[in-house]
Amino acid sequence: MKILEMNHIRKSFGSLDVIKDISLSVSEGEILSIIGPSGSGKSTILRCATMLETIDSGEIIYLGEKAAFTSDGGNVVYAKGEKAKKINSNFGLVFQNFNLFPHYSVLKNIMDAPIHVQKRDKAEVLETSRALLKKMGLSDKENYYPCQLSGGQQQRVSIARALCMKPKILFFDEPTSALDPELTLEILKVIRDLAKEHMTMVIVTHEMTFAKEVSNRIIFMEKGVIVEETTPDKLFNSDNERTREFLGKYYNS
């Protein structure tokens, strides 16, 4: 079953075409990594998929429901109201800079939206939250505030916060780029554990070795287009000159 389909997406900022006719899809349980140089549009495609940016044309479909499509007139029509809410509840996003709410404790960061947005039962949410914190190795930190935690701990809280919403697909936008190598390993371990549970994920990352190890499929993007889309093994033995050049930079450094 396809969780996400993006067809013929275009997006420009002013005269700069950031996404040029990109199509991709993600099936249930699949882990897709998107790699590529800075400015290739990989974060933008993620932000389009999560409705943080509006697309200029194309369509976005979650579980068969159209979140956005291009009308006959050429305008992009987004789902509205209850339908939009339902579609948006399918996905979660983990940010590069965590974006935790600094005035909320760890537990409140995780519990507030499930209780006040999804109107779930408080006791159930508390149980789910504590289980997630345990999984993240943060059981002793539930009453801490974000400013009292390390970057790696903050990112793990933000992953728990996203998971507590029970999304069908989780997006990661360079989740380790703000972290030092040691803290990066903490986060990669968490994502690896999620992979073992067959969580559907799309990961934009610069961690090539990790992408190779954890993904079912990798997209290499550059200048707004998909250069190559294949399995990790094939990508890392690619004949494509540009792919080899990009990956070579990582391996030779």
Next chain:
Amino acid sequence: MSFSVMLEQLSSGMLKSMGIFFWTVALSLPLGLFVSFGRMSKNPVIKNIVKFYISVMRGTPLMLQLMVVYYGPYYLFGMNIKSFRFPAIIIGFAINYAAYFAEIFRSGIESMPVGQYEAAQMLGYSKSQTFIKIIFPQVIKRILPSITNEVITLVKDTSLAFSLAYMEMFTIAKQIVARESVFTPFIVAGIFYYVFNYIVAAFMEFIEKKMSYYR
């Protein structure tokens, strides 16, 4: 006139000054937040009207504004303004301070990182939930020092009510000085203002401390 009689008169005046102060704070803070929304409106008509309002409030003397609010209805509509003195003072102060508070609110709201809005959007919060639960509490913490500044200025500005012949504390002090040819009422008035401001500042510091549990 004995010292105790003078003190009594000044104290009753101080109560009136405090009345102006509390009414102004209570009205101008919410009004200021409302005005800041207009100032940040995407509608250019609303935005420019509010911008003009703020520039007039900041660009003309408060004393003049008080006089316009009080005497304006009489000259424009021939309204009987005898019982309108106190409301006119409160309206004049409130619309003036709301303009300053609006700009403080705006600075706080616009300084919020966009990531907070995006995180809230990802978690499905509505626009009003996002503002009330996520943005506004953090804005308050950011702008509290600026609010304290304005509030302290307001304590001293209450003396401008003398321009509408309102018997607040400083008006009484000046009358006693003129009548009795003594200087002590001014010193007492200074002490009153200082003590009141000291309490106001201590209270604001207390709130700041209460919000210092996060960064």
